[in-house]
Every structure is written in structure tokens, then in C-alpha cells.
Amino acid sequence: MIRGADIVVKSLIAENAEYIFGYPGGAIMPVYDALYDYSDQIKHVLTRHEQGAIHAAQGYARVSGKVGVVLATSGPGATNLITGLADAQIDSTPLVCITGQVAAHLLGTDAFQETDVVGLSMPGTKWNIQVRSVEEIAPAIAKAFHIAMTGRPGPVLVDITKNAQVEFGEFNYVPCLRIRSYRPYVRIDQKVIDAAAELINTAERPYVLYGQGVVLAGAEEELKAFLDKTGIPAASTLLGSGALPQDHPSYVGKLGMHGNYAPNLLTNKCDVLIAVGMRFDDRVTGDLKRYAKQAKVVHLELDPSEIDKNVKCTVAVQGDCKTSLAMLTQAVQTNSHPEWMQKFRALENEEKEAVIANDLHGTHGGLHMGEVIHLINQFKEDDAILVTDVGQHQMIAWRYFDYKKTRTQVTSGGLGTMGFALPAALGAQLHDYKKQVICVVGDGGIQMTIQEFGTIMQTKAPVKVVLLNNNYLGMVRQWQQLFFDKRYSFTELENPDFIKIAEAYKIKAKKVTEREDLESSVAEMILHQGPYFLEVVVEKEDNVFPMIATGCSVEEVRLS
């Protein structure tokens, strides 16, 4: 017989959890006490805030493909996880969060640090459960890992009352392999594949859109094989970036509000649209009433609730795209589409002249964010991971970062969580200390979780943090400029001395204000062994283009 708290830790070890990101407190103290005895089998990372813990777990999960594990106490510890849960839910990130809860006999009495975390987290979790006795602990954790990781991944929360943690019980871990009410995978019907292949074979201007589903399914090679055989142009969503190397001949760019010119514009010119592991988010589609109405749509998607949700499809291929892409590649004819591809390349040149040249190769005036990313590309390894926050810097970094490998893109996509990057970069770095993890943040977002410098200091994670400082909440300011008559309502920031802050946390830091110092500084940062903080003061009022304004059609993508 062992304590419930030991069962919690031994269950996590049985699931091969490598890291726990957490923060102790009253109702989870027995588990922390147990952790003390298992530090040789599982590593715990003490963040400076529970939100930091969950974002770090997300960063870890996104780059590793494993479940991120979070540990927090009841009440405020648990409520501080809510933003991360919602973020992981909308971006399909597998997490298992364990929260302490007041003893079962105190439930519903407004006891100290009691909150209904199961109720609060319900809409932001794939599944959650409250465990009130010791014998329920191991089965609940087993079920949690199974649900988090299978099908469309997502966050799961297990709330464990304090009495369950201190009761004694038998430990006999049985992994959960199936749940009768939960069917995460379906058999793919050959007839549906044939119908999709027929559409693709007869298409004159087919067009592939791929999303994070490709990465989650581990279907990168299958996507590449499909594109190699068919020669179809392919564009990426924000979270799909990295699923296909950007030097692949089929790659034509990025989709969405601040994506590339050609991929957006030509969405309304294709005749067959093949969507793979993506969900037609409004930031990708713009006005749905004017989105790809001319096209027949083939949707390869695991989650049945995503099929026909935003865009009605002609052929729905429900199932794991690793399997469906392979079947589809078998069924389609070898083909090429040089004229159609040429249309993308021509528009790409227009965008290069109108936007990209100036973004990447500024010569006078303030530094552009794009110049920094361009230099990072020159010094980074192929498998360097880019972690970004939310806003202008995120869009610019995404637009210009040279994605060559899968699982190198970590950002808050669906939820748009400012403050995500710094802790997420820490989590990504802990998965592999040897990989380059480059965290690009804005001066707004970094201040939302800046306390995680402390965790970087304590773990010595060699994260490279690049602050693109324009002294504004830049994306909001851009919208104020374009849509609110330049009424810059509460978007200008009076910022602290970031260098002093970084140095206070013993992180090597440097500030760049001049163009001539940029290249050497980026090089110095990338080559530095430990954590490094580089602040680059950029043009205050730069805008991100191309842009599809809210309510506009993908055809109305503007270059200025």
C-alpha cells in the first residue's frame, strides 16, 4: 500500500512523463512531498506562475509530440491554468494537468482555496474529472493520458482531492487503451478516397491547404509524397508551418490575414481545394460567403465536427491524414501543373517587390522586424525552433522564418495568447537542450509572463529571446491606424529597462538600436552557449502587410 500522492507520481512515471511543469501549494503538497523521492525518475520544473507552467508544458508538447504535464494547487493555482487550457484546446495540444483540491468532505463549503475547477475548466478541456478517493487516481490518470494524446489531441484536467492524496491504496498501473464511448479513429473508406482522387485527377487548378493536423498525425512524409506525385501547389496555415520544407517545389506560401499574397488571392481561382488537417479558421478564410465558392472541396480531417463546419465540402475524407494521404497518393495519377504554379510565382514576385524587399532589406530609417528574422535565418540551424508570442512580431516572424523541419513552429494560434512565448520557449528548450530555440516576442507580450526569466535562470535553458521593441502594442496600433482614424487609444507603452531586467536574472543581454550592429549581435546571440536576451529597437509605426481586413474576402488581400 502506498499513498495516493505516490500513486500520482508513479502513474506519471508509468506514462513516461519526462517533465512536470508546476507550482506547489496547500492542496497539492502531498504530491510535492512524494515528488521529492522520485527526482531521479521524473524532473520537475518550478515556474514562477501557473500560467507559465502550462505554457511551458504546451511548448514542450508541441516540439516533442508528447503529452505536457502540469501540476498546480487548488483555487488560484488551478484558475491560473485556464488561459493555457483554452489555448491548448483550440490549438489541439496534448496536456495532462493535475490540480490539487480541498478534501472531499469540504467540497462545496467555500473552504480555503476551494474553487470548482472542474466546472471552470469544462469548456476549455477535452475531458476532465474530479478524483475523490485513492483507488480512482491511477485509472483517472491513465484515461487522461489516453484522451489527451489520441484522436485530435487536447488538454485534460484531473482534479484530486487532498484526502485522496494522503489515503493509502494499491498501485497497479493499467494503461488505458480504449474507452467505449470514445472512438478517436475511423476506418477510411476506399470509395471516398476514389471519389477524392477522381476530383483531383480531373482538376485543372487543384490547390492544397495544409494545417497542423499533418504535424499531429506525423504525416509530413505522406504530404510530401502526395505533392511530389501530383505537383499541386500547397500553402500552409500558421500552425501548419514546418510540415513541409519551404524549399519544396510545391510550396507556395502561407495562408490567412497576414499570409502571402498569392496563396490568399488564388484561393478563389482554384477549381479543387484539398484541405489537409486544417479547420478553415476565420483568420484563414476571411468572409466565408466569398471563400472558394468556385471550387469543389476535398477535406481530409480527423475530427468529424470540423467537417462542413465552416466550408461545405464535396468529398469528406474523415480519418487520420497519415493514412488518408497515403491512400490518396496511391489513387491519384502522376501529374504536374506548371501553368497554374506559374500564377503563384508571378504573384509571389509582386509581393516581393511591394512588401518583402523593404521588410527584409531596410537601408534607412528605423529597423524593420523582418530584417531581424532574415538575419536569424542566416545563422540558425535547419532544425531551430521558432517560438513566438502574439501580434505584429508573430506575423512577421512567421512570414519570414525559413521553416525547414517539422515541429519547429510554436506559437499561440487559435487563442492568440499574449505572454505565451517566453514560457513556451522554455518548455521547448527543455525537451532538447542542444536544439536552438529562438523566442521572438514583442514588448507587450513579454511583460505578461516576464517572471519566467526566473525559470530560465534556474533551469539554465539556453533560450535565445529576441525582443522586437516598438514601444507599442503594435498590432492593435496598426488596426487603430487603419480602421480607427489613428486614435492610438492606450497602445503606447512606457517600458522598463529590459536589459537590466534580463541581467537581474543573470541572463546575458544586449540592446541594438542601429542597423550596422544588428548582424553581429544576432550572430553573437545564436552562437552564445547559455540563455541570451537580445532587444532590438524597431520602427515604431511599421505595419504588417499583406493584410486581409476583417470581413473582407481572400481576394481583397492588400499589399499596402
Place this chain on the structure above:
Amino acid sequence: MNRYTILVYTENFIGILNRITIIFTRRGINIDALTASESRLDGIHKITIEVTVTEDQIVHLSKQIEKTVDVIKAYYFTDSEVVYQEIALYKLPIDSLDPGVEKVIRQFNAHIIAAEKEFVVIEFTGHKEDTRALLEILKPFNLLEFSRSGRVAIAKPKFSVQEYLNNQT
């Protein structure tokens, strides 16, 4: 907009009802009526939801419900595809009982199921339109209270949750 009945088969799991109702709340959709009970299968609960939505919405709602881990299956039907009933109870003061009330009870084939010194309780089962009609008729007789259940329904099309459970993929 059409009236639909959704039949949801679930595991008997704490919080499952909440997980299902928040799917409606989040989309600003009102649930017209909801009943939960055991089903024919041991350990499996059946939730019957009546809702007035568009066809696109009912498809979307059903998929979202079925996505819930502890939901086994969700089916939706139009009114013509289900046999359904609602039970209504009417409380009348004793002194308002007269031949008029008796006539109404006979017409509707309603029943007096309780008689106390001060009041009687009339029970009537039917569709919402019928129980509402009786409500309007009884109001002038100093009706004291009215209570109506949510819909209970049996689907006409053949489907088997048992078969679904047996059929492993």
C-alpha cells in the same frame, strides 16, 4: 428553424449533463426542454433534448455533442420522426370544480390523480400544443399551479446503440 429532438446516449458520468448543455449555451441556443433518464441498456443514460434551430445548426450541435468523450452516440430527429409525449399537471381549487370542469376533463381524456381537501390535481399527457390548450381552458377556473415535463421520445427510424457498442473499429 425547425423543432428537433436530440437523443444522446452517454456514460453515467458526473458532469456529463453540464458538458452537453454548455455546447448550447456557448452558441446562444436555447434548449426548449431536456429530460435525462436511464436507457434500456444498463449503465447507459439517455438525454432527450428538444431544440428549435436550423438544419445546419442541428448537424453542428449533434457533432459537437458526439465529440464529448463520455457521449456514446447522439442522434437527431424532426418531430415527424419521433413518437413523443409530455406530461402536464394542473392544480385546481376544490370549489372551482363544476360540470364545466368535468366536461373538459372528459373531452381531453385527462385524469384526476389526487384529491385533497383544498384542491385536486389533474394529469394530462400529450403534445405541448394539447397540454397548453388545456392550460388555457383551465385558467378561468382559478388554476393554482401548472407544471409540464420535458419531452420523452422514442425514435421511429431503427438504430441500435447496443449494436454500435458491439461493433468495434
